Amino acid sequence: MAKPAETRTAGRKAPAKPARSAAETEKIRAALAARRDELRAEYDQTLSEITELQRDRLTDSAGDDQADTGTKTFEREQEISLANSILERITQVERALERLDKGSYGWCERCGNPIPVERLAAFPSATLCVTCKQLEERR
Numbered sequence: 001m002a003k004p005a006e007t008r009t010a011g012r013k014a015p016a017k018p019a020r021s022a023a024e025t026e027k028i029r030a031a032l033a034a035r036r037d038e039l040r041a042e043y044d045q046t047l048s049e050i051t052e053l054q055r056d057r058l059t060d061s062a063g064d065d066q067a068d069t070g071t072k073t074f075e076r077e078q079e080i081s082l083a084n085s086i087l088e089r090i091t092q093v094e095r096a097l098e099r100l101d102k103g104s105y106g107w108c109e110r111c112g113n114p115i116p117v118e119r120l121a122a123f124p125s126a127t128l129c130v131t132c133k134q135l136e137e138r139r
C-alpha cells in the first residue's frame with residue numbers, strides 16, 4: 001500500500017496520545033466497515049424506492065387527480081432527501097476510515113482521550129468522548 005509523501009497536520013501539533021492497541025483499531029475498522037455496508041444497503045433500498053415512485057408516477061398518473069400527484073411528488077422528494085442524508089453518512093464513515101488509517105481517528109478533540117470503540121461504532125462521526133460531549137451540551 002502506498003503511503004502519502006507527507007502527512008498534513010494543518011499546522012497543528014498532535015497532542016501526545018495514549019496508544020490504542022492494534023486489536024482495538026481493528027475493532028473500530030470492522031465496526032466502521034460494517035456501518036458503511038449497512039448504509040450502502042439502505043441507500044440502494046432508498047434508490048429503488050425512488051425509482052418505483054418515479055415509475056408509478058409515469059404509469060398511473062393519467063388516472064390521478066392533482067392531490068394524488070402532489071402526494072407522490074412529496075413522497076419522492078422525501079425519499080430523495082433521505083437518500084442524500086444516507087450518502088452524507090456514508091461519506092462521514094469513509095472519512096473516518098481514512099483518518100483511522102492515519103491514526104488520527106477516535107480521539108476526543110477536547111481531552112485527547114481515546115473515544116470508546118462502542119461509541120465510535122454507534123456514532124462514526126463522533127469527535128468527543130461521552131464526558132466532553134455531555135459538558136458541551138450542558139453549556
Ligand SMILES: [Zn+2]
Nearest residue numbers: 108111129132
Ligand atoms: Zn473528552
